[in-house]
Amino acid sequence: MTKPALKLYLAAPRGFCAGVDRAVRIVEMAIEKWGAPVYVRHEIVHNKFVVDGLRAKGAIFVEELEECPDDRPVVFSAHGVPKSVPAEAARREMIAVDATCPLVSKVHIEMTRHHAEGRHIYLIGHAGHIEVVGSMGQLPPGAVTLVDSPADVAALPEPADRAKLAFATQTTLSVDDAAATIDALRARFPEIAGPHREDVCYATTNRQAAVKAVAPKIQALIVIGAPNSSNSLRLVEVGRRAGCAYAQLAPRASDIDWRALEGVSAVGVTAGASAPEELVNEVIDAFRARYEVEVEMVETAREDVEFKTPRILRI
Incomplete structure (x- = not known):
């Protein structure tokens, strides 16, 4: 057959x-x-x-x-x-x-600096996420208020001093969602201080941009990533918003819902920032077992970032 x-x-x-x-x-x-x-x-x-x-x-x-x-x-x-x-x-x-x-540490340093300068900090992020817990834990209780959306910003009580405010963000948010919340903060508090460069990390930004480039070409999107991975979940959301009719999170090839892909002729594949290439190859092999596959790369950026390991491990 x-x-x-x-x-x-x-x-x-x-x-x-x-x-x-x-x-x-x-x-x-x-x-x-x-x-x-x-x-x-x-x-x-x-x-x-x-x-x-x-x-x-x-x-x-x-x-x-x-x-x-x-x-x-x-x-x-x-x-x-x-x-x-x-x-x-x-x-x-x-x-x-x-x-x-190091990009999370950068957020911690920014928040600590703003706190030392007497500013109250609004952290844009998702309640309960481990990164948010760590970031809020850099400062004393009450020094940081978590906001998740423009609606949260609208509901904020009037601060004690409008001239002493700052914001920071979780690094793995949807770029578009973070921008909307930042715009809402700046509209309500025009003097609010922010980071010199946005806190959403380069990898999150690049992976979302690649999905936006792929979305018009495909009928379905497979995002390889864990259900507790914030950046992977955001890739699914970005794909749907970019016009992809079907987008699925799949930790492994064995988790793909093949029935949902019946009749499609173009599928996009990406992976969250914590998913190794080995799992991407596993998914490609699974498609090849079921289809006559032609593979095309859609590249929107090249990454050459490398971070040093702690000195204690190198001595």
Whole structure:
């Protein structure tokens, strides 16, 4: 039986970003340096395949520092942690390695600077997300107000001093949603201070731009990524808003809903920033098993960013 023809558009950039690559290497280097087990507070990145691979090498993933013994190294995840966590690790004289993405650390530094200058900070982000918890935990309670949308901005109480306000954002938001909320803050508080460059990271921005470029060419979009990955979920939303009739999040090829793809002739594939290229190849192979596939790359940017690992791992 002849397989149906299918055009597969691969979005680029896709998959691992520099911050994720660095975080994974940090765990691997820690295991090489100190042996197993090495404890990791929270999933190092939001991808089960990656986490399971590190677990097989000797990483033990926990949610809180109190689950870690004093005599084994602990790695803090790429999403960042509240200041109280490294402080407690230091009190316990633990070996602690910070895998916080440098672009998240940049947000922490900005917020700390604004706080030192007496400003109240509005953090644009999603309540409960681990990155937001870490960012808000950089400052004392009450110093930061979380806002998620222009509607949240409209509902904010009048601040004590309109001249002493600033904003920052979660790094993995929808670029368009973040821009709308920033515009709402600036419209209501014209004197509000913001970052010198927007906080939504380069990788999030680039992957969303690639999806927007692919969307007009396709009938369906597959986003390879975990259901707890903010940047992956945003790619699904961006695809739908860009006109893609069907967009699905799929952690693995085995999670693809093939019935939903019946009759389509053009499909886009991308991957969230914590999904390795191995999973992209797995999805392409799954399509080739079912279709006569022609692959075309749609590249909107090239990335050459690389972040150094902490010095403690290099000495």
